[in-house]
Amino acid sequence: MSSAAAPAVTAASASPARIGYIAFNTFREAVRDRVLYNLIAFALLLVGAALLFGQISIGIERIVVVNLGLTAVSLFGTVIAILIGIGLVSKEIDKRTLYTVLARPVRRWEFIAGKFFGLVGTLVVNTLFMAVGFFAALLYQTHHFEHADLYLLAALYFIVLQFIVVTAVALLFSSFSTPLESAVFTFVLFLIGTFAEDLRAFAAMAHGVSHWVTTGLAYLIPNFAALNVISSVAHDQPVAGTLIAYNTAYALLYAAAAVSGAILIFEYRNLK
Amino acid sequence: MAAIETVALEKTYGVGFWRKKSRCALRPLTLSVPEGEVFGYLGPNGAGKTTTLKLLMGLVFPTGGTARILGLDVQDPRLKAQIGFLPEQPYFYDYLTASELLNYYAALSAVPARERSRRVAAVLDRVGLTGAGGVQLRKYSKGMLQRAGIAQAIIHDPKLVFLDEPMSGLDPVGRREVRDLIESLKHEGKTVFFSTHILSDAEALCDRVAVLNHGELRGVGVVADLTSHIKGQVEVIWQGAAALGAMAALGCECHATGDTVRAVISEHQLDAAIDAIRRARVRLVSVTPVRASLEEYFIERLSSTTAEVAR
Numbered sequence: 178m179s180s181a182a183a184p185a186v187t188a189a190s191a192s193p194a195r196i197g198y199i200a201f202n203t204f205r206e207a208v209r210d211r212v213l214y215n216l217i218a219f220a221l222l223l224v225g226a227a228l229l230f231g232q233i234s235i236g237i238e239r240i241v242v243v244n245l246g247l248t249a250v251s252l253f254g255t256v257i258a259i260l261i262g263i264g265l266v267s268k269e270i271d272k273r274t275l276y277t278v279l280a281r282p283v284r285r286w287e288f289i290a291g292k293f294f295g296l297v298g299t300l301v302v303n304t305l306f307m308a309v310g311f312f313a314a315l316l317y318q319t320h321h322f323e324h325a326d327l328y329l330l331a332a333l334y335f336i337v338l339q340f341i342v343v344t345a346v347a348l349l350f351s352s353f354s355t356p357l358e359s360a361v362f363t364f365v366l367f368l369i370g371t372f373a374e375d376l377r378a379f380a381a382m383a384h385g386v387s388h389w390v391t392t393g394l395a396y397l398i399p400n401f402a403a404l405n406v407i408s409s410v411a412h413d414q415p416v417a418g419t420l421i422a423y424n425t426a427y428a429l430l431y432a433a434a435a436v437s438g439a440i441l442i443f444e445y446r447n448l449k
Numbered sequence: 450m451a452a453i454e455t456v457a458l459e460k461t462y463g464v465g466f467w468r469k470k471s472r473c474a475l476r477p478l479t480l481s482v483p484e485g486e487v488f489g490y491l492g493p494n495g496a497g498k499t500t501t502l503k504l505l506m507g508l509v510f511p512t513g514g515t516a517r518i519l520g521l522d523v524q525d526p527r528l529k530a531q532i533g534f535l536p537e538q539p540y541f542y543d544y545l546t547a548s549e550l551l552n553y554y555a556a557l558s559a560v561p562a563r564e565r566s567r568r569v570a571a572v573l574d575r576v577g578l579t580g581a582g583g584v585q586l587r588k589y590s591k592g593m594l595q596r597a598g599i600a601q602a603i604i605h606d607p608k609l610v611f612l613d614e615p616m617s618g619l620d621p622v623g624r625r626e627v628r629d630l631i632e633s634l635k636h637e638g639k640t641v642f643f644s645t646h647i648l649s650d651a652e653a654l655c656d657r658v659a660v661l662n663h664g665e666l667r668g669v670g671v672v673a674d675l676t677s678h679i680k681g682q683v684e685v686i687w688q689g690a691a692a693l694g695a696m697a698a699l700g701c702e703c704h705a706t707g708d709t710v711r712a713v714i715s716e717h718q719l720d721a722a723i724d725a726i727r728r729a730r731v732r733l734v735s736v737t738p739v740r741a742s743l744e745e746y747f748i749e750r751l752s753s754t755t756a757e758v759a760r
Contacts, residue, residue: 198556202542209544272540277601280506280534280611281557282526447509449462 195283196291203295204302207261216260217303220253221310228314242318243329243411246311250304251336251407255367258300258340262347263359265292266439270448279448286440293348293436300340308333328406331416335404338428342399343367345435352439352446370401399431450520452609452640453482453505457514460500474500476665477514482642482657484519484608487635489651489672490644491747492661498644499537500664502613505642506534519609530558533602537613537644539594543587547578547597550586551604558605568604576600577626591618599630610634612643616650628654652676652743660750667750675746682739683719686711689731696725713739 207213227245234241266289269275278288315329316322346366350359369376373395380391404424406416457477464470475497482488492498503509505516507523521528541550551569560568573582576596581589586597595618602610615631616624624647631654634641645651651658652672660667688708696703699721701712714722719736726733 195557198553202545202553205549206542206544273536273538274540274542276503276506276508276536277534277539277541277554277598278557279508280529280532281554281605282529282559283557284526445510447462448503449509 192284192287195287196294199278199283199288199291200293200295200298203265203292204298207296207299208302210261212260213257213299213303216253216257217306220249220307223249223253224307224310224314228318232318238318239315240411242315244407246314247329247332247336247407247411250307250311250333251339251405254300254304254307254336254340255343257303258296258343259347259360259363259367261296261299262344263351263356263363265296265348266351266443267354267356267359275448285444289348289352289436289440289443293344293439296344296348297341300344301337304333304337304340325410325413325415328410328414328416331421332406332410334421335406335424338424339401339404341432342401342404342428342435345432345439346399349435349439349442352442366398367401370399371405372402373398373400374402400427404428450484451481451517452484452486453480453488453516453518453642455480455505455514455516458501458504458511458516459513460497460504460509461512473664475504476663478666479514480659480666480669482640484640485635485638486656487631487641487654488643489655489658490642490661491646491648491651491658492644493646493751495663496661497664498661499613501661502534502536502611502644505611530605531608533605533607533610535598535602535610535612535615538617539598541586541594541597541601544585546583546585547573547589547600548582550597551582551600554601555604560605568606572600572604575603576630577623592620592623595619595627596623599627603634607639609640609642612641614645615643616645616647624650648742648744648747658743660747662751667753668746670746672743676740676743681716682713683716684711684713684735684737684739685719685722685726686734686736687726687731688734689729692726692729692731695729696722699725709734 224246227242227249230241230245232238266275269278269292275288279285312322312326312329315326343363347359347363350362354362376391376395376398377400380388380395383391406420410416455478457479458475459473459477460475461471461473464472478501490498490501500509504511505518505523507529516523518528519531542553545553548569551572552565555565555568556562569582573579576599578593578596578600581593586594589597595615599612599615602612612631615627619627628650631641631643635654641654643654655672657669657671658675659669687710690705690708690710693703693705693710696710696712699714699718701714701718701722703710703712705711712722716738723733723736
């Protein structure tokens with residue numbers, strides 16, 4: 178066998194490394210994008226504004242800061258996930274950067290997985306920055322941390338899980354539709370998903386065919402309502418360990434299914 | 450072993466909302482390119498050149514036929530480590546510097562980490578981008594991007610390089626440098642498959658060419674054979690207007706530029722023409738047989754019918 182065959186065999190087998198390189202490049206693209214910094218700055222500004230609202234809300238300062246602060250982190254992170262997620266695949270095809278990647282020993286599923294992990298990594302780092310801003314605002318308002326503040330970490334963890342699901346859904350839509358269509362589909366699904374519990378309640382009350390249809394829909398859309406504990410932690414209510422385990426499993430399985438769907442579509446797509 | 454082997458490779462796209470109509474982008478293509486050859490893939494816009502390259506790169510899936518490169522299926526990851534590809538009008542991650550881009554592609558091609566920096570510096574030097582490695586690609590000119598594109602295609606020292614319009618966007622100096630680069634790849638024993646509109650480049654570089662039109666292969670030929678064919682005509686160049694009358698009397702069409710006159714005559718008129726030039730006591734500069742050009746072959750193949758191609 179020729180000497181060139183040795184690296185070729187390595188290239189065929191070392192997929193985790195290639196996913197890592199693609200993920201790092203996706204992360205690097207996001208952190209060099211000015212739009213991202215504008216959004217983070219705007220989110221931190223909102224966290225700061227929560228302080229202002231807190232100071233004019235006598236007796237419920239902490240509740241206001243937590244509600245507004247965590248909602249800002251959640252909303253702006255979701256906007257970042259949608260804005261970047263919808264272009265993850267389509268932008269690479271439009272600009273033909275994908276051609277030179279797939280002309281290398283990179284499998285299509287590795288490319289999708291790398292893009293997904295890259296954006297999730299970006300969102301985790303963003304959330305960390307926004308969380309630091311949020312806790313600084315909270316400390317400024319309350320002058321001390323208390324035991325109940327630990328539940329805020331659980332709320333932030335759920336927000337990250339929400340980002341993972343949104344990213345996976347955006348990636349799924351991005352694998353077969355235009356960026357505009359992907360943005361609309363993902364945002365609509367996000368909106369419906371925030372009312373998933375209401376949809377499930379409605380499904381339980383329905384009868385006959387509509388019962389089965391609404392039940393199917395209720396379980397098909399991502400349940401973002403279950404991942405939102407902002408209001409309860411603002412009122413110092415604890416977050417049960419079982420809920421953390423359930424939500425973790427749910428978000429990861431849902432994201433895995435959506436990413437698998439994106440991979441399945443992308444594997445058979447002609448890159449015209 | 451052939452470097453590239455296609456058998457009845459074809460691609461048809463469904464068009465329209467329901468994809469019921471079809472558009473044939475490439476008719477069954479059977480082609481073989483041996484290792485170590487520089488192969489030119491010629492054709493006008495929309496001929497199917499880029500479709501062929503995308504099929505060979507595994508970017509689109511064939512509707513029929515097979516393609517093997519270096520004996521492996523085009524989707525085999527072991528193959529991809531041994532080939533390099535420059536797409537037409539390449540656009541790269543413009544937030545990266547050229548060095549970062551090449552490092553990224555080298556990593557994806559399984560170049561060992563300890564070798565990457567050395568390879569990146571060497572390839573940047575080879576494509577004439579020494580000193581520009583730390584500049585973000587968004588600040589590159591079109592010509593510099595094309596060079597960066599060629600650099601990424603060879604960063605992992607592939608055995609076979611596919612170049613889609615490699616001269617596009619380059620100034621005359623850049624084109625010359627790319628020609629030199631392709632020649633150096635050939636001297637290293639690599640196979641180069643490139644598509645181009647610029648026939649002079651193909652004539653200067655290629656061992657063989659294929660002509661494609663409307664998705665159909667119209668002909669394959671050895672460049673040296675195509676251009677060595679003598680057409681029975683001779684180009685005569687002399688200095689001095691005194692011979693013009695005598696040459697015109699022979700029925701020659703003369704073109705004068707300053708004191709220098711050029712005429713293309715048939716071979717059987719050559720003796721009479723030289724006698725006329727001698728009698729006029731003007732200086733004969735050259736007598737050259739007129740050879741067929743690649744351009745003539747290209748035009749002739751484009752206008753050929755499907756039946757002629759089949760013959």
